[in-house]
Amino acid sequence: MIRGIYAAASSLLSLLHRQEALSHNLANMNTPGFKQEVVLPQRGATWALVQDWGRAGQSPPIGGLTYTVERGNTEIDYRQGPLENTQRPLDLAIVGDGFFRVQTPEGVRLTRDGTFHRDSAGHLVTSDGYFLLGENGPLQIGEGDPYIATDGSIYMPGATAPVGRIALGRVADPTTLRPQGDNLWDPGNAPVEVMPPAQTTIRQGFIEQANVDVSGTVVSMMLALRSYEATQRTLRLQDEALQRVLDIGR
């Protein structure tokens, strides 16, 4: 009976956790380059039940019992988000693989948020002022609207040679990336491979929108709420049953 209470309580916690991830996804439905988090369902440990006859060697098994629900692991869904045409010359969207590499005080971080700006010295920077990295470090483009080719090469008006090339990066296993807020991912100790021009596809004047499945998220929330309601009910029922047992002993 107590086991049932634990099972219900752990299920409530797990559903709150799910609701939190879904809310965070929904809050970021208009955050450029945002990748939604998916909570994977996870069953708790299954315990073998045996009938205890009180005699050694005579405890026949009667099946298993799973009485907890663990907080599910979350996974980032790295699928491509839809492209929005903004016509802003410094809005860049990556099509397919790779991340923009940006220089932060803590080291190189990765992002899919392509809303870049220019600092007063003409460097390409993120909204937080971090340098976008090219093949040879920060990219200084100066004044004027650049033309940015799909391989990331930046051409300034009137010039035939590129001033630099945006060098995208990738890691062998994206599941090792840690989101750290500000639309950045921390590669940690994983080496960031700089991608060759032939594998880079950048669209200028576009923004990669969040890949949040908005209607799916709201439906999942409703489902989480109903499960929460049902579980809360079973918990109260068990509580009442326990109360009756206590009343008998009174």
Add this chain to the structure above:
Amino acid sequence: MVNALGRLYTIGYTALQARQAEIEALTDNLANLNTPAFKQKRLAFQATLSAQNDKLLRRGVELSAATPDFSQGPVQVTGEMWDLAIDGPGMFRLQLPDGRIGYSRLGTFRLDGQGHLINEQGLYLVPPVTIPPGVEAVAIDARGVITVTEGGASRVLARLQLARFPNPEGLIDQGNGVYLPSTASGEPVVAAPTENGMGQIIAGALEMANVDAAQQMVNLLRVQRSYALTLRALQISDQMYTLTTQLQG
């Protein structure tokens, strides 16, 4: 459990704030559809997370930038002599009452009683332009050269000066179409029209707002729907809270 519930409210709150900011920016853009030289703004958002004991806590979303779009607006002929449009990136330099220099694309200039060229808010151009009394005709050409005719003879009176910035998106909006420089915008470069990439002056015309009305309307409809969904999410979190409190009873 209470902590987890509290976070649900934080996330819902930041989401509502973000959608509210978007609605405000879009309605502001649409309200200024017919405001000369108005520059539409675009908001950018960031996901926020905070680290606690090596665990990442989701905090929802925050506004990361409100960027004015300094692309050229359409030039409309008004026939007013002192309406000046700039076809190019240059900006008028204005003397602010506090001594600083403000920068503006708004070219609705007039002459005050003393013949000074002033803008809508009564601010003087830098350097000031004064039309002497008794002139028969005044003309401004594309290079910003002001020619006056007195007693049948023409002479050059002055030449307008414009300024442009390495990063106009970094300018600070002071309202009424006046902008101030910031560390992000960089220092202004000053030159006469048609020189040093300033663009040319079109007299008798105004630069209109660069608002893309259709795009803004589509975005407004989208954000209104997003707002409703965000409210629904917050309601669901709230119902979970109610259910949790009913456990103790």
